[in-house]
Amino acid sequence: MAAxxxxxxxxxxxxxxxxxxxxxxxxxxxxxxxxxIVDVPHIHxxxxxxxxxxxxxxxxSATESSLSSTxxxxxxxxxxxxxxxxxxxxxxxxxxxxxxxxxxxxxxxxTVNLDLPITDPQAETFRSCGNxxxxxxxxxxxxxxxxxxxxPGFYIEDIFVRECYRRKGFGKMLLxxxxxxxxxxxxxxxxWVVLDWNVNAIKFYEEMGAQIMQEWRVCRLTGxxxxxxxxxxx
Amino acid sequence: MAAxxxxxxxxxxxxxxxxxxxxxxxxxxxxxxxxxIVDVPHIHxxxxxxxxxxxxxxxxSATESSLSSTxxxxxxxxxxxxxxxxxxxxxxxxxxxxxxxxxxxxxxxxTVNLDLPITDPQAETFRSCGNxxxxxxxxxxxxxxxxxxxxPGFYIEDIFVRECYRRKGFGKMLLxxxxxxxxxxxxxxxxWVVLDWNVNAIKFYEEMGAQIMQEWRVCRLTGxxxxxxxxxxx
Numbered sequence: 044m045a046a047x048x049x050x051x052x053x054x055x056x057x058x059x060x061x062x063x064x065x066x067x068x069x070x071x072x073x074x075x076x077x078x079x080i081v082d083v084p085h086i087h088x089x090x091x092x093x094x095x096x097x098x099x100x101x102x103x104s105a106t107e108s109s110l111s112s113t114x115x116x117x118x119x120x121x122x123x124x125x126x127x128x129x130x131x132x133x134x135x136x137x138x139x140x141x142x143x144x145x146x147x148x149x150x151x152x153x154t155v156n157l158d159l160p161i162t163d164p165q166a167e168t169f170r171s172c173g174n175x176x177x178x179x180x181x182x183x184x185x186x187x188x189x190x191x192x193x194x195p196g197f198y199i200e201d202i203f204v205r206e207c208y209r210r211k212g213f214g215k216m217l218l219x220x221x222x223x224x225x226x227x228x229x230x231x232x233x234x235w236v237v238l239d240w241n242v243n244a245i246k247f248y249e250e251m252g253a254q255i256m257q258e259w260r261v262c263r264l265t266g267x268x269x270x271x272x273x274x275x276x277x
Numbered sequence: 278m279a280a281x282x283x284x285x286x287x288x289x290x291x292x293x294x295x296x297x298x299x300x301x302x303x304x305x306x307x308x309x310x311x312x313x314i315v316d317v318p319h320i321h322x323x324x325x326x327x328x329x330x331x332x333x334x335x336x337x338s339a340t341e342s343s344l345s346s347t348x349x350x351x352x353x354x355x356x357x358x359x360x361x362x363x364x365x366x367x368x369x370x371x372x373x374x375x376x377x378x379x380x381x382x383x384x385x386x387x388t389v390n391l392d393l394p395i396t397d398p399q400a401e402t403f404r405s406c407g408n409x410x411x412x413x414x415x416x417x418x419x420x421x422x423x424x425x426x427x428x429p430g431f432y433i434e435d436i437f438v439r440e441c442y443r444r445k446g447f448g449k450m451l452l453x454x455x456x457x458x459x460x461x462x463x464x465x466x467x468x469w470v471v472l473d474w475n476v477n478a479i480k481f482y483e484e485m486g487a488q489i490m491q492e493w494r495v496c497r498l499t500g501x502x503x504x505x506x507x508x509x510x511x
Contacts, residue, residue, distance in 0.1 A: 090424045105427035113427055120354060126422045126429070183424055188360045190324045190417055190435050193339035193347050195360070196499075198432075201424050219509050222498060226507035232499040238492050245494070252502025256495040258472050260479070264456060265430075265466040268486025273460035275453050 069160045073213065074138045075220045076150040078128035078181065080115035083107050085169060085178045086128060093203045122148060123197075123228065124186065129220055131180040131204065131213055132171050133161075139173070147227060151220055155211055163207050180204035182217040189231050196232035197225050218251070236261065303394045307447065308372045309454045310384040312362035312415065314349035317341050319403060319412045320362060327437045356382060357462065358420065363454055365414040365438065365447055366405050367395075373407070381461060385454055389445055397441050414438035416451040423465050430466035431459050452485070470495065 078086060087107045094103040114126050122145055132138075138152060163169075169178040180203050187198040199221055204213045218233075225233050237244050237255070245255055264272060312320060321341045328337040348360050356379055366372075372386060397403075403412040414437050421432040433455060438447045452467075459467050471478050471489070479489055498506060 094425060099425065102425045105425060109427035110424075113422070113429060120358070124354070125358065125420070183422065185420070185422055186359070187421075187432065188347070188417065188419055188434055190344075191328060191333065191336045191339060193343035195347060198421065200422055215509075219506055222503055222507040226504050231503075232497055233503060234495060234497050236493040237496055239494050240492065248496050251498070251506050253496045253498045256497060258474065259470040259495050260473050261468060261490040261493050261495070262471055262482050262487045263466055263468045263490060264485070264487045269456055269465075269467060270460050272453055272485050273456040275449075 068156045068158050070135075071155045071157060071161065071211075072134045072137050073153050073155060073179070073216065074132045074134075074150050075129050075217065076132070076141065077122055077145070077148065078114075078130040080111055082128070082130055082171075082178070083111045083115070085130070085171065086110060086114070086181060088168065089178070089181050089203055089205070090201065092205065093201060096203075121145075123224065126183065126185045129182045129184075129217060130171075130178055131182075131208075131217055132176050133179045133208065134173070134175045134177070136175050138176070148224065151216075151223075153216060155213075157211065161207055161211075163205075165205070169205070178205075179208040180213055180217060182221055184221050186230075187232075187234065192231040194229070194231035196230045196234060197221055199233065199235035202235070215251070302390045302392050304369075305389045305391060305395065305445075306368045306371050307387050307389060307413070307450065308366045308368075308384050309363050309451065310366070310375065311356055311379070311382065312348075312364040314345055316362070316364055316405075316412070317345045317349070319364070319405065320344060320348070320415060322402065323412070323415050323437055323439070324435065326439065327435060330437075355379075357458065360417065360419045363416045363418075363451060364405075364412055365416075365442075365451055366410050367413045367442065368407070368409045368411070370409050372410070382458065385450075385457075387450060389447075391445065395441055395445075397439075399439070403439070412439075413442040414447055414451060416455055418455050420464075421466075421468065426465040428463070428465035430464045430468060431455055433467065433469035436469070449485070 084107055087105060087110055090105055090110075091100075091103060094100045114128060119125075138150075141150060163177060166177050170176070171178050181201070182199060182203075183201040184197045184199045186195045188195050199218075202214060202217055204217070222233050237248060249255065318341055321339060321344055324339055324344075325334075325337060328334045348362060353359075375384060397411060400411050404410070405412050415435070416433060416437075417435040418431045418433045420429045422429050433452070436448060436451055438451070456467050471482060483489065
C-alpha cells in the first residue's frame with residue numbers, strides 16, 4: 044500500500060518549455076488476450092488476409108461457422124490444451140482491466156511509442172470490444188509433443204499482423220507471448236515453419252535464438268491421397 | 278444375413294496332397310490398439326531404441342515417470358484429442374477380442390504371411406498382455422490445425438517398428454491407421470517430417486501420395502533461448 048502523499052508543492056509559474064523536452068511521438072497501447080468465440084468474425088478476416096498475403100487464397104476454405112465449431116467447440120477444453128488463439132489489439136487510450144485471468148494466463152499489455160501515428164484504413168472493420176480498440180493481429184498455436192524430452196511444447200500454426208501495424212515489434216510481441224506461455228507451463232519447445240526463401244524472417248528467427256532445422260522436410264497427406272491411403276491394409 | 282447352408286457333400290476319401298497346394302509360410306497376427314498407462318515401460322524402451330537408431334541419444338531424457346505424466350495425465354482427455362499412442366503388437370496365434378471399443382476407434386487386426394518365421398531376440402522384454410503377444414512398434418500423434426481449411430488434422434511425431442519386424446508392411450500399417458482415423462473423424466490432413474537425405478523414406482511417402490513440402494523449414498526455440506526470448510518485451 045502506498046504511503047500517504049505529501050501536500051503538493053505550490054504550482055510553479057507557467058513557463059515556455061523547450062520543444063525538445065516535450066514527450067515526442069505517439070503512444071499506442073497494445074494488449075494480447077485469449078480470443079473467444081465472439082472474435083471469430085475478426086479471426087476469419089485475419090486468416091483470409093494472411094491467405095491473400097501468401098497468395099494462397101485457392102487453399103482458403105474456412106468459414107466463420109467452421110472456425111467457430113473447430114476453434115471453440117461446445118465443452119471447449121481449457122486454454123492451451125488444444126487450439127488456442129491470442130488476439131493482438133491496439134488502442135489510442137490505455138486498456139481497461141478485463142476479466143480474463145485464467146489460472147495460467149493474464150492479458151499482456153505493452154505501450155509502444157512511435158514517431159508517427161498509425162493510419163488504419165480498416166479500423167471500422169476490425170473494431171473490437173470498446174470504442175477505441177482495434178484488432179491488429181493474431182497467433183494460432185496448439186500443443187505438440189517431444190517424446191525425447193517427454194514434454195509438451197507449442198506449435199505455432201499462424202502468426203499475422205495487419206499491414207499498417209507491421210515493423211513495430213508486434214510480431215515479436217506475439218511470438219514472445221507464446222514463448223512466455225511455454226516457459227510458464229514448463230514446456231520444452233516452441234516450433235513453427237518458415238519458407239526457405241524468406242531470408243529476412245530466417246535472420247530474425249536466428250537472431251532470437253531459434254534453430255532452423257535445415258535437414259527436415261514436412262510431409263503432408265491430404266485430400267484424395269489421404270482417403271486412398273486411409274482405406275488400404277485395414 | 279447369409280442363406281442357410283446346403284448339406285455338406287460326403288467326405289472324400291483322404292488323399293495325399295501335393296506339397297505345393299499346402300498353405301506356405303508363417304502367419305503373424307498383428308494388432309494396433311490404443312496404448313494405456315500400463316504400456317509406458319514398453320513405450321519408453323521403444324522411444325529409446327528410436328533415439329539409438331537416429332543416433333540422438335544425447336537428446337533423450339524421457340523417463341517412464343515423465344512419459345506417464347505427460348502422455349497419460351490424470352483426467353486424461355478422450356483419445357485423439359491430445360497426445361495419442363497406437364501400439365503395434367504381434368502374436369503367433371490370433372488375438373482375442375479386447376474391450377477397447379471407443380466411440381470412434383476399434384483395434385485393427387491384420388494377418389501377415391511370411392516366408393520365414395521372425396526371430397525376436399527381445400521377445401521377453403517386449404512381452405505384452407497375453408503370453409504370446411509382443412510389442413513390435415508404435416506411432417505417437419496428436420491433433421494439429423489448418424486455419425485455411427478450418428479443420429484439425431493429425432501430426433505424427435514418431436513412428437517406429439522394432440528392427441526384426443521391419444520390411445514387412447508394419448510401418449505402412451501404422452501410418453494408414455492414423456490416416457484412417459483422420460479420415461473417419463473428418464480431419465483434413467496428416468503431416469510428419471522426414472530427413473532430406475532419407476531418399477528411401479521420401480520415395481515411399483511420395484508413392485503413397487504424400488507431398489514433400491520442399492520450401493518449408495522447421496524453426497525450433499528451446500532451452501536457454503526459449504527462456505531468454507520468453508522474458509523479453511512483456
